[in-house]
Amino acid sequence: MFERRCRYCEQVFQPSKFQPGQSVCSGSDCQRRRRSENRHRKIASDPEYRQVCQDSSRKWRARNPEYWRRRRESNPAIVERNRQQQRVRDQKRRLRDLANNNSAFDLTHSAAQVWLLGAGLEHLANNNSARAQIWVLEALPPRRGPQMESCQQQRSGLDAASVG
Ligand SMILES: [Zn+2]
Numbered sequence: 001m002f003e004r005r006c007r008y009c010e011q012v013f014q015p016s017k018f019q020p021g022q023s024v025c026s027g028s029d030c031q032r033r034r035r036s037e038n039r040h041r042k043i044a045s046d047p048e049y050r051q052v053c054q055d056s057s058r059k060w061r062a063r064n065p066e067y068w069r070r071r072r073e074s075n076p077a078i079v080e081r082n083r084q085q086q087r088v089r090d091q092k093r094r095l096r097d098l099a100n101n102n103s104a105f106d107l108t109h110s111a112a113q114v115w116l117l118g119a120g121l122e123h124l125a126n127n128n129s130a131r132a133q134i135w136v137l138e139a140l141p142p143r144r145g146p147q148m149e150s151c152q153q154q155r156s157g158l159d160a161a162s163v164g
Contacts, residue, residue, distance in 0.1 A: 008033055 003012050006025035013025035024034045043050045061067075072079050 006030055 002014075004015050004023065005012055006027070007023050008030040009025060009027060011025055011027070015022035016026075024030045043053060
């Protein structure tokens with residue numbers, strides 16, 4: 001008898017004499033993983049099998065129309081996760097569009113220092129002609145001059161007034 005190491009859990013096991021090529025132990029987690037990977041491999045390589053799987057899941061959805069709605073209702077975390085994943089996909093797409101857009105200015109040569117990405121900017125985007133949720137802000141030189149001085153003058157003037 002010879003022993004082998006499971007390629008998932010790395011435990012030593014004895015292959016079945018009926019399956020001398022066995023590379024996964026008989027543990028239920030490892031077997032589940034093996035079946036799942038086999039299925040994905042077959043779907044990727046066999047168009048006919050892929051069609052059968054698609055048809056059967058379409059039939060299943062038709063027979064169980066309430067399943068996903070109930071699942072979403074019973075688990076708000078799923079809904080939130082889907083929403084976040086969709087947001088990330090949208091942002092990636094927009095970045096890709098921006099990168100592919102020839103009319104976009106050359107980012108490498110701009111003085112941009114701040115990039116804001118996020119859902120909170122939807123509001124801003126809606127109030128402007130921009131259709132993206134991405135804002136590139138160029139740095140401005142720090143404000144100096146008459147405005148600052150007049151502020152200080154005014155404040156010291158107030159202080160003087162409150163003291164006096
Ligand atoms: Zn295993």
